[in-house]
Amino acid sequence: ELKVEQNPLFLSMQEGKNYTIYCNYSTTSDRLYWYRQDPGKSLESLFVLLSNGAVKQEGRLMASLDTKARLSTLHITAAVHDLSATYFCAVDRTSGTYKYIFGTGTRLKVLA
């Protein structure tokens, strides 16, 4: 059974600091996605990672994928308060039902 784990579950950090969120998955997976969710809102797509070594960056966020280690990271550079949200990773397969397996989520709070 495919499982996806994120850590940490909660992260409180000061503005200007750097930090990394980790997403581990249990079996071979083909595609990995990162989403952001603000309180009371829906999910917003951040990154789509399709191959080993893929790296994508948008503003202060950078995501990478290591399929051999079954690990994706979401790196935050010089955090600002606006990045406070819950971040989810999800994986799916290129065959079958295409449904996502979501990680547990990481609730990020950036303190001014």
Next chain:
Amino acid sequence: DAMVIQNPRYQVTQFGKPVTLSCSQTLNHNVMYWYQQKSSQAPKLLFHYYDKDFNNEADTPDNFQSRRPNTSFCFLDIRSPGLGDAAMYLCATSRGSGQGDNEQFFGPGTRLTVL
């Protein structure tokens, strides 16, 4: 702009009174998904359609039903809502392709309150 639309955004119902949530998409995607999300939890997949093919999750209660009359629309019916069904309900769509990505696009959600 292509998008996923959910109505209503907020729904209040009474215990046991049937309710229907709707989702529409202009993306022409093959797959439509319904998720239930409770506070501080990851979204939980209830079921999804690949075109007209319905896929139910094993742990989705019988109280939840779905209809997809055409490509653009999908409905979630809760036949007898209980207090435990109060949650955010998210609709999402994707191309449903084994090639490239299968990025899911989420609607704004419907917040269901059960009194």
